[in-house]
Amino acid sequence: MQKFFIHPTSIVDTQHIGQSTSIWAFAHVMKNARIGSNCNIGDHCFIESGAIIGHDVTIKNGSMIWEGVTLEDGVFVGPDVLFTNDRHPRSPRLAQARKRYSTRAWLSPTFVRRGASIGAGAIIIAGIAIGEFAMVGAGAVVAQDIPPYALVTGSPARVRGWVCQCGQPLKFQEGLATCNDCGLSYVKDADSVSLATRNL
Amino acid sequence: MQKFFIHPTSIVDTQHIGQSTSIWAFAHVMKNARIGSNCNIGDHCFIESGAIIGHDVTIKNGSMIWEGVTLEDGVFVGPDVLFTNDRHPRSPRLAQARKRYSTRAWLSPTFVRRGASIGAGAIIIAGIAIGEFAMVGAGAVVAQDIPPYALVTGSPARVRGWVCQCGQPLKFQEGLATCNDCGLSYVKDADSVSLATRNL
Amino acid sequence: MQKFFIHPTSIVDTQHIGQSTSIWAFAHVMKNARIGSNCNIGDHCFIESGAIIGHDVTIKNGSMIWEGVTLEDGVFVGPDVLFTNDRHPRSPRLAQARKRYSTRAWLSPTFVRRGASIGAGAIIIAGIAIGEFAMVGAGAVVAQDIPPYALVTGSPARVRGWVCQCGQPLKFQEGLATCNDCGLSYVKDADSVSLATRNL
Numbered sequence: 112m113q114k115f116f117i118h119p120t121s122i123v124d125t126q127h128i129g130q131s132t133s134i135w136a137f138a139h140v141m142k143n144a145r146i147g148s149n150c151n152i153g154d155h156c157f158i159e160s161g162a163i164i165g166h167d168v169t170i171k172n173g174s175m176i177w178e179g180v181t182l183e184d185g186v187f188v189g190p191d192v193l194f195t196n197d198r199h200p201r202s203p204r205l206a207q208a209r210k211r212y213s214t215r216a217w218l219s220p221t222f223v224r225r226g227a228s229i230g231a232g233a234i235i236i237a238g239i240a241i242g243e244f245a246m247v248g249a250g251a252v253v254a255q256d257i258p259p260y261a262l263v264t265g266s267p268a269r270v271r272g273w274v275c276q277c278g279q280p281l282k283f284q285e286g287l288a289t290c291n292d293c294g295l296s297y298v299k300d301a302d303s304v305s306l307a308t309r310n311l
Numbered sequence: 312m313q314k315f316f317i318h319p320t321s322i323v324d325t326q327h328i329g330q331s332t333s334i335w336a337f338a339h340v341m342k343n344a345r346i347g348s349n350c351n352i353g354d355h356c357f358i359e360s361g362a363i364i365g366h367d368v369t370i371k372n373g374s375m376i377w378e379g380v381t382l383e384d385g386v387f388v389g390p391d392v393l394f395t396n397d398r399h400p401r402s403p404r405l406a407q408a409r410k411r412y413s414t415r416a417w418l419s420p421t422f423v424r425r426g427a428s429i430g431a432g433a434i435i436i437a438g439i440a441i442g443e444f445a446m447v448g449a450g451a452v453v454a455q456d457i458p459p460y461a462l463v464t465g466s467p468a469r470v471r472g473w474v475c476q477c478g479q480p481l482k483f484q485e486g487l488a489t490c491n492d493c494g495l496s497y498v499k500d501a502d503s504v505s506l507a508t509r510n511l
Numbered sequence: 512m513q514k515f516f517i518h519p520t521s522i523v524d525t526q527h528i529g530q531s532t533s534i535w536a537f538a539h540v541m542k543n544a545r546i547g548s549n550c551n552i553g554d555h556c557f558i559e560s561g562a563i564i565g566h567d568v569t570i571k572n573g574s575m576i577w578e579g580v581t582l583e584d585g586v587f588v589g590p591d592v593l594f595t596n597d598r599h600p601r602s603p604r605l606a607q608a609r610k611r612y613s614t615r616a617w618l619s620p621t622f623v624r625r626g627a628s629i630g631a632g633a634i635i636i637a638g639i640a641i642g643e644f645a646m647v648g649a650g651a652v653v654a655q656d657i658p659p660y661a662l663v664t665g666s667p668a669r670v671r672g673w674v675c676q677c678g679q680p681l682k683f684q685e686g687l688a689t690c691n692d693c694g695l696s697y698v699k700d701a702d703s704v705s706l707a708t709r710n711l
Binding site for chain 3: 122137139155157173175191193194195199200201202203204205206207208210211232234236252266267
Binding site for chain 2: 120136137149150151153154155166167168169172173185186187189190191226228230231232246249250265266274276277278279280292293295
């Protein structure tokens with residue numbers, strides 16, 4: 112009984128793939144990468160050994176998830192999103208960089224929290240965390256931590272607004288907002304947004 | 312008699328490909344995508360069901376043309392150009408986004424008009440139109456409509472100048488410009504450029 | 512005796528590959544491209560005829576090296592880095608652009624000097640040179656020459672600091688800096704940095 116789908120042109124070397132996950136054409140998943148259940152990994156994606164991907168994650172075509180990157184449950188990664196894991200990269204084959212790559216100290220981890228979205232072609236500088244249900248605009252260059260529910264765009268990415276768990280922009284009045292689309296309510300306090308207690 | 316060329320490593324599931332079109336290595340064209348005649352689709356491209364591509368179009372390597380995107384005749388799409396079709400994407404597998412993806416209301420179409428060019432790695436936010444013979448600079452993030460013949464660069468993209476149908480920059484004097492290269496003449500009126508009537 | 516490694520899913524049409532070089536999955540190297548020894552070319556890369564790549568070069572996944580681009584020894588090219596070779600591209604299939612593409616005058620060369628690094632998703636506008644051991648930040652759009660040892664970021668890319676041959680940022684005091692990591696010393700003079708003579 113086949114539990115997940117692997118396109119015949121893709122290369123999948125890991126044993127750690129959850130049920131109902133699909134991996135599409137020309138994708139490459141390396142040994143010891145971990146992918147949860149009910150995920151969708153698009154064409155031409157590359158998932159490196161050591162990458163950790165939760166359940167219900169959608170990764171659009173051409174994105175690369177390196178060692179050191181963790182995507183929690185329900186994350187959306189748009190097409191050609193670029194994670195990184197080295198803030199000052201050199202060719203490891205360059206004599207002058209041999210010491211740099213003789214240990215793992217160069218590796219900076221990245222975390223994308225539950226339900227967050229990253230738009231097409233966004234670039235995530237190594238060593239940061241993207242808060243739960245945050246939304247990174249297409250083409251943004253993210254160089255610092257992003258708070259939960261924040262909508263960020265630009266290079267460098269800055270907070271431009273706030274979004275609901277369902278993805279719709281939120282409009283706050285006197286620190287309160289209710290999503291027109293799904294009805295969830297939020298409170299805003301200084302620079303942070305959280306679910307209103309009446310939802311809980 | 313072979314009417315078009317498909318590289319043996321590519322996957323082409325549509326019947327709608329025009330004469331003399333070439334599709335190169337590791338590209339994937341889905342069922343019901345439409346591609347005109349005399350086009351060139353580079354390595355690692357992805358053309359989704361519902362995408363519409365005219366005649367004489369060049370798409371460089373790694374670009375993705377999604378459902379909702381229309382490229383008119385003679386368009387140039389540079390390498391790794393990113394179209395989008397959802398302004399507030401979530402993982403469709405996320406429980407909180409289920410309602411959002413239960414209809415097609417999330418899909419915003421994009422139009423690239425006749426003869427326009429889009430530079431390497433440019434990102435086109437869903438729901439806009441790029442005017443005929445406009446030129447989008449490499450790495451630009453385009454979030455609003457672009458007028459015909461405009462040269463736009465930056466993030467967000469802004470009009471920096473104007474270009475001829477042949478691609479050369481135009482220099483206006485008292486509202487008139489003639490291309491040094493191909494001889495076509497243009498008139499500029501406030502924020503729009505059009506062919507001079509003497510060309511017509 | 513096999514002198515280099517070519518992944519079985521890649522396409523390599525050139526004869527000019529140096530010893531101990533590896534070319535990974537779904538990559539495509541065209542005829543008459545030149546690649547030195549001890550290089551690593553990642554998955555989904557594309558190396559065009561006429562591209563010139565030195566020794567000890569690392570090219571991460573999905574990057575494209577076009578005709579007109581030269582990478583000297585020890586260069587690092589991050590994932591999805593985009594070189595270009597035409598400053599005003601049109602579809603060569605467009606009738607109005609036929610004259611433009613009837614000669615090679617449209618082609619602008621690019622040089623990346625010894626030991627330089629280019630971060631993920633950076634875009635290099637055709638016709639420039641990146642100085643030796645310079646470092647281009649992820650997502651930068653580089654439109655002019657970069658001096659040796661400079662760290663540049665942003666769109667358009669600007670000099671934000673200086674880096675050592677080994678990759679570490681340098682802190683200058685009264686025009687002198689010594690790398691904490693590898694011990695090399697540098698002098699800064701107006702807008703340029705060079706190795707201190709005591710290293711030589």
